[in-house]
Amino acid sequence: MHESRISNLLKQAIGMDAEIVGQSVIDHAVRARMTVCALKDRGEYWERLRHSAEELQLLVEEVVVPETWFFRDAEAYVALADFVLNHWAPANLTGVLNVLSAPCSTGEEPYSIAMALLDAGLPAPRFKIEAVDVSERALADARRAVYGRNAFRGRALDFRERHFRPVAGGQQLNAAVRERVRFEQANLIGDSFLPGAAIYDVIFCRNVLIYLDGATQERVIKAMDRLLTPNGIFFVGPAEAFLTRAGGFQSANYPSAFACRKADGKMRAPIQPWQPPEKKVKPAAARPGRNTGILPVRPAGILPAETGSGELEARASHRQDAGVPDLESAGRLADTGRLAEAREACEAHLLEHGASAAAYYLLALVRDSLGDQRGAAESYRKVIYLDPDHPEALLHLALLAEKQGDPAAARRLLARVRRGEEAIKK
Numbered sequence: 420m421h422e423s424r425i426s427n428l429l430k431q432a433i434g435m436d437a438e439i440v441g442q443s444v445i446d447h448a449v450r451a452r453m454t455v456c457a458l459k460d461r462g463e464y465w466e467r468l469r470h471s472a473e474e475l476q477l478l479v480e481e482v483v484v485p486e487t488w489f490f491r492d493a494e495a496y497v498a499l500a501d502f503v504l505n506h507w508a509p510a511n512l513t514g515v516l517n518v519l520s521a522p523c524s525t526g527e528e529p530y531s532i533a534m535a536l537l538d539a540g541l542p543a544p545r546f547k548i549e550a551v552d553v554s555e556r557a558l559a560d561a562r563r564a565v566y567g568r569n570a571f572r573g574r575a576l577d578f579r580e581r582h583f584r585p586v587a588g589g590q591q592l593n594a595a596v597r598e599r600v601r602f603e604q605a606n607l608i609g610d611s612f613l614p615g616a617a618i619y620d621v622i623f624c625r626n627v628l629i630y631l632d633g634a635t636q637e638r639v640i641k642a643m644d645r646l647l648t649p650n651g652i653f654f655v656g657p658a659e660a661f662l663t664r665a666g667g668f669q670s671a672n673y674p675s676a677f678a679c680r681k682a683d684g685k686m687r688a689p690i691q692p693w694q695p696p697e698k699k700v701k702p703a704a705a706r707p708g709r710n711t712g713i714l715p716v717r718p719a720g721i722l723p724a725e726t727g728s729g730e731l732e733a734r735a736s737h738r739q740d741a742g743v744p745d746l747e748s749a750g751r752l753a754d755t756g757r758l759a760e761a762r763e764a765c766e767a768h769l770l771e772h773g774a775s776a777a778a779y780y781l782l783a784l785v786r787d788s789l790g791d792q793r794g795a796a797e798s799y800r801k802v803i804y805l806d807p808d809h810p811e812a813l814l815h816l817a818l819l820a821e822k823q824g825d826p827a828a829a830r831r832l833l834a835r836v837r838r839g840e841e842a843i844k845k
């Protein structure tokens with residue numbers, strides 16, 4: 420009885436759905452808090468919790484999932500730079516670009532936004548980033564801005580040389596980037612969440628909707644709709660794109676960026692058609708800025724971690740010859756809600772090119788979005804077979820194991836994620 424009361428309180432407080440994250444995750448957090456409070460009886464803990472806002476916050480700190488890293492789902496940052504240079508800047512020759520990162524966790528996401536914009540040539544005074552999260556602990560880490568190895572994943576890490584310097588305990592982010600971001604505690608599902616309307620040109624709300632129940636997801640998407648300017652752009656996580664379509668958004672047509680815009684918004688026609696980032700990128704010095712006075716995008720080390728440099732293009736050209744859809748096209752189909760076609764494209768890709776973690780991971784996400792949990796679990800397992808430390812596949816499998824009533828398997832998978840994180844830190 421106390422379990423369900425505590426779960427209900429957490430659902431009311433931050434929207435976290437026990438059925439989605441798994442009761443065992445909540446139980447684990449409750450046990451940790453009971454140990455700190457020196458309480459043995461769950462009833463006593465419940466009494467303390469329901470009368471103490473402070474204890475509720477401490478339980479929230481224990482239960483939230485702060486998993487994040489720099490340039491996570493890197494295509495989003497390439498799309499961001501393209502949007503700003505080719506859509507926002509030509510329409511705003513003066514003025515400031517307002518960006519929201521909600522939730523921002525320990526800061527990697529809003530700081531990646533700042534680095535991507537600076538590297539694209541947007542002058543620092545021309546953009547402001549507000550970053551919010553419910554976790555005070557995560558925000559304290561974000562303000563400190565010293566990061567360990569776990570924050571730097573994948574192979575494209577040249578941004579680290581440009582924007583960080585080594586200090587005891589990790590890498591300290593330079594002040595020029597830190598100063599672009601303002602952190603504040605806020606609850607996405609609170610009644611007073613960021614009052615006002617049409618404030619932000621860019622919103623990142625990634626990898627939190629997956630933990631919420633349907634009604635709360637809808638509420639958060641409505642809040643983002645209220646806060647986004649009519650011609651703004653809205654980024655979500657890979658498993659969340661289909662939710663935005665139900666909320667009246669449409670794809671912004673950036674492959675694998677999980678970006679959308681208001682259905683009635685008027686996004687200016689791009690000055691040049693969208694191309695895959697690797698083909699489009701040229702050294703900044705080689706191309707003059709456009710009439711905006713802003714330099715075009717330069718590589719900035721934001722290529723997707725899974726694909727590695729050049730591998731996808733090599734496959735892409737082969738594939739075009741063979742008439743088999745490439746992973747980028749499959750990602751684009753998934754992005755625009757054509758999930759059945761995306762699944763077929765992934766399957767055709769796997770038949771033609773053989774097994775790869777990237778193809779199975781996309782197939783798993785698509786199957787997940789289609790509600791095919793068994794198929795998704797099977798594909799995530801193949802990802803792990805090919806890449807045993809793939810943290811996202813391990814996390815998704817853990818969530819699925821919880822949903823399917825197997826908390827022991829979920830715990831084992833989460834332990835593997837933690838072991839992987841610790842190995843990276845060493």
Ligand SMILES: C[S@@+](CC[C@H](N)C(=O)[O-])C[C@H]1O[C@@H](n2cnc3c(N)ncnc32)[C@H](O)[C@@H]1O
Binds near residue numbers: 433486522524624
């Ligand atoms: C997995 S992280 C995502 C961080 C980042 N957006 C990314 O994609 O890497 C989820 C974050 O959501 C925050 N969170 C959970 N519920 C929240 C709520 N109701 N309001 C604000 N933040 C919340 C957690 O504290 C955690 O830092």
